[in-house]
Amino acid sequence: MNHVLIWAIAGSTILLILAGPRRIPDAVWASAGAVLLVVCRLISARDALAAVGRGTDVYLFLTGMMVLAELARREGFFDWVAVVAIDLAKGSPKRLFAIVYAVGTVVTIFLSNDATAVVLTPAVLAALKKARARPLPYLLICAFIANAASFVLPISNPANLVVYGSKMPALEVWCRSFGLPSLVSILATFFVLRLCCRKELEGTIQRETEPAPLSAGGKLAACGIGGAAIASMIASAVNVDLGLPTLLAAMAATGLVALQDVDAPVGIVKHISWSVLPLVAGLFVLVAAVDQAGVLVLSRGALEEAAAMGPAAGSLSAAFGVAFLSNIANNLPIGLIAGSALHGVSTAIRNAVLIGVDLGPNLSVSGSLATILWLIALRRDGEDISFGRFLRYGVMVMPVALALAVLASLLTIG
Numbered sequence: 001m002n003h004v005l006i007w008a009i010a011g012s013t014i015l016l017i018l019a020g021p022r023r024i025p026d027a028v029w030a031s032a033g034a035v036l037l038v039v040c041r042l043i044s045a046r047d048a049l050a051a052v053g054r055g056t057d058v059y060l061f062l063t064g065m066m067v068l069a070e071l072a073r074r075e076g077f078f079d080w081v082a083v084v085a086i087d088l089a090k091g092s093p094k095r096l097f098a099i100v101y102a103v104g105t106v107v108t109i110f111l112s113n114d115a116t117a118v119v120l121t122p123a124v125l126a127a128l129k130k131a132r133a134r135p136l137p138y139l140l141i142c143a144f145i146a147n148a149a150s151f152v153l154p155i156s157n158p159a160n161l162v163v164y165g166s167k168m169p170a171l172e173v174w175c176r177s178f179g180l181p182s183l184v185s186i187l188a189t190f191f192v193l194r195l196c197c198r199k200e201l202e203g204t205i206q207r208e209t210e211p212a213p214l215s216a217g218g219k220l221a222a223c224g225i226g227g228a229a230i231a232s233m234i235a236s237a238v239n240v241d242l243g244l245p246t247l248l249a250a251m252a253a254t255g256l257v258a259l260q261d262v263d264a265p266v267g268i269v270k271h272i273s274w275s276v277l278p279l280v281a282g283l284f285v286l287v288a289a290v291d292q293a294g295v296l297v298l299s300r301g302a303l304e305e306a307a308a309m310g311p312a313a314g315s316l317s318a319a320f321g322v323a324f325l326s327n328i329a330n331n332l333p334i335g336l337i338a339g340s341a342l343h344g345v346s347t348a349i350r351n352a353v354l355i356g357v358d359l360g361p362n363l364s365v366s367g368s369l370a371t372i373l374w375l376i377a378l379r380r381d382g383e384d385i386s387f388g389r390f391l392r393y394g395v396m397v398m399p400v401a402l403a404l405a406v407l408a409s410l411l412t413i414g
Contacts, residue, residue, distance in 0.1 A: 003293040006042050009033055010286045014329045017279070026372070027275035030282025043289045051288035052281045058161050059277050060243030062114070065158075066276070067250035068228055069115040070268045071257060075221035078107075078119050080214045082127035086205070093133060093201040094194075100124060100138050101190055104145035110229035113146035113157050117374035118273075125381050133205040137197035139378065139385065140393060144362050146370045148189040148401060151358040152182040155232045155242055158280075159331050159357050159368070163339040171237035177351055177412055184408040185359055188401040196396055217261045224253025276369070280332065287336040299341035307349050311410055315352035319406045322353050323360020323398070327367040331357050351409045359405060362398040365390045 013033030017026045037043045043051075072078050081103055089096035108116045121142040128135045150157035154164075154174055161168065169177065194201075214222070228249035235245035257264045302321065306314040326334045335357045342350050361367020365375050365387055378384055 002042055005040065006037065006289045006293040009036055009042070010290050013286060014333065017330065025275045027279040027282065030279045030286070034282040034285035037285065037289050043285065043292065047288055048285045051284045054165070055281055055284045057241045057243035058158055058280060060247045061155070061161055062158055062276060062280065064228070064243070064246035064250040065112045065115055066272045067254060067268055068111055068225055069119040070272050071221050071250070071254055071264070072225060073119045074264060074267055074271070075217040075257060075261070076215060077218045077221045077225070078123035079126060080212070080218055082123040083130070083212070086127050086131045089205065091204045091206070093203065093205050096133065096205060097137055097141070097194060097197070097201055101141050101145060104141055105149045105186055108146055108149040109152045109156050111225065112155060113150040113368070113370040114373060116142055116146040117370040118377060121374050121377045122381055125378070125383065131205040134200045135383065137200045139383065140193060140197065143371050143374045143390070144189050144193055144397060145186070146374065147359055147362045147368055148185045149182065151178050151354060153233065154236050155246065157358050159335045160354065161242060162332060162335040163342070163354050163357055165339055168236070168239070168242070170239045171233060174236070177409070178354070180412055181351070181355055181405040181409040185401050185405040188404045189362070189397055192397045192400050193393065196393055217257055217264070220257045220260055221253070224256045228253050283333045284336065287333050290337070291340060299337055303341055303345050303349055307346055311348045312407065315348045315406050315410060316403060318349050319352040319356035319360070319402055322356035323363065323402055326357060326360045327364045330366060331361050331368045347413055348410060352406050355405050355409060356402065359402050360398065362401070363391070363394040
């Protein structure tokens with residue numbers, strides 16, 4: 001009976017996070033679900049606190065990335081980049097598509113997919129209004145590249161930390177395993193999305209005559225962001241947990257900007273979406289509870305069945321399985337569950353699971369935290385893309401990119 005209640009509470013909580021009233025923060029549902037599990041004695045308070053504690057590195061990483069993202073937004077760095085991109089497009093929507101895609105790729109790789117969703121999306125939208133361009137292709141870029149490029153580096157997606165936890169591979173090993181699959185994912189997503197949006201990319205757009213120069217604070221923000229990216233990569237290279245170095249680098253970047261903008265630290269703290277942290281903490285508790293209800297045994301059994309199919313069929317089955325589940329229950333809790341079940345599986349299956357967790361959410365707006373944040377950013381600026389409309393693009397883009405990326409990952413295994 002307890003197992004049934006755990007599944008009911010966990011399922012209802014995930015459903016409310018994805019489809020509940022938008023006036024109620026998602027963190028409220030996650031926290032309420034976690035508290036209800038404890039109150040009903042379906043998980044002990046000690047186990048719940050231990051589950052929250054296991055997410056410490058993720059919280060630190062997310063905080064650091066949110067600070068960097070808000071720093072870039074406040075100092076106008078991404079707004080400047082977006083306007084420069086329009087100028088470089090020289091009136092061509094197709095050229096602008098490629099430029100925005102390239103910028104989104106770089107932002108995702110070095111600042112995480114959440115930064116692409118939260119910061120780059122509003123900047124792109126503002127620039128598009130100036131250019132009077134059809135916004136759909138460029139807004140879809142911000143969503144799709146946020147997931148397609150999110151496994152280039154360990155820091156590119158918080159889900160990477162969730163899947164691997166304290167067993168994060170060294171940077172050299174990571175790049176050797178996911179470098180080629182990431183390249184394939186980025187290129188496949190670009191070409192399929194470009195094909196799907198070909199009609200919207202016809203005609204011309206207005207061109208910015210002369211982009212305004214980047215402010216001193218913006219230049220300092222750019223330097224700080226670059227330094228933070230380097231610090232995070234160094235931490236990954238020496239196999240150190242990424243959370244604390246990322247946060248310290250973000251604080252150093254903020255201090256650098258504060259030399260020119262003394263109000264920056266307070267302004268950044270004020271505008272960060274802190275509710276993301278209790279949302280993730282609540283998900284950790286939910287996963288701990290469903291783990292006790294037997295989900296870990298089921299997950300390991302499914303992965304063992306996939307492994308028995310052979311490298312290619314097994315890897316594709318594992319990747320598409322976790323991709324499908326990620327679009328039902330979001331990739332953070334699925335990543336937590338999958339990460340717990342990866343012990344003892346082959347390298348091919350493990351790599352396929354990570355790719356499925358990161359790239360699979362490109363199917364629908366419910367797939368990842370980054371895509372949900374992207375949709376919220378659109379709504380704040382008066383835009384909206386429905387679940388069905390996104391799905392029409394996702395069903396064409398994601399399966400092709402996922403299949404090719406997984407097959408490419410098999411080539412990296414000696």
